[in-house]
Amino acid sequence: MQAHDQYVLERMALPHGPLSDFVLVNLFAEPLGAPMSGDAITQLLGRLSRRAKLERIVTPRMLRRAAGSSAVDAGGGHYWRAHHVAAVPAAVAASDTSHTGTR
Incomplete structure (x- = not known):
């Protein structure tokens, strides 16, 4: 939950962040403020899993x-x-x- 809390703080600091009621929205890629696609979420989790040097990729x-x-x-x-x-x-x-x- 800490990661989500941090995401929300970062999201709300951006002009387009508070405009959507979806849980995960594009903050740095177009279209800004739009819901993230399933593929984008999977790719994000893959990058974060590798960065954290996890044994498994989180899905x-x-x-x-x-x-x-x-x-x-x-x-x-x-x-x-x-x-x-x-x-x-x-x-x-x-x-x-x-x-x-x-x-």
């Missing part, structure tokens, strides 16, 4: 899984619990590759 799917797990661990909100918690154990288990030997 958007990994972020979704981590966010879901974090929400459940934190108790989630009423909506989350009512509509998603039942599906989370199966979804997290499906993303667990330890039983397949793949990374």
Whole structure:
């Protein structure tokens, strides 16, 4: 969450940053203020993963899984619990590759 908080601070400091209600928008590439494409997000995560010298490249799917797990661990909100918690154990288990030997 610290990385997202930093992103929001940087975004709000730019003239086109506050104009969109999307989570991730183009801050430095055209079209400025437009939602980032899925490919752009994947490329960004790849660059950041390499810069951080991670063993694995972080993907958007990994972020979704981590966010879901974090929400459940934190108790989630009423909506989350009512509509998603039942599906989370199966979804997290499906993303667990330890039983397949793949990374």
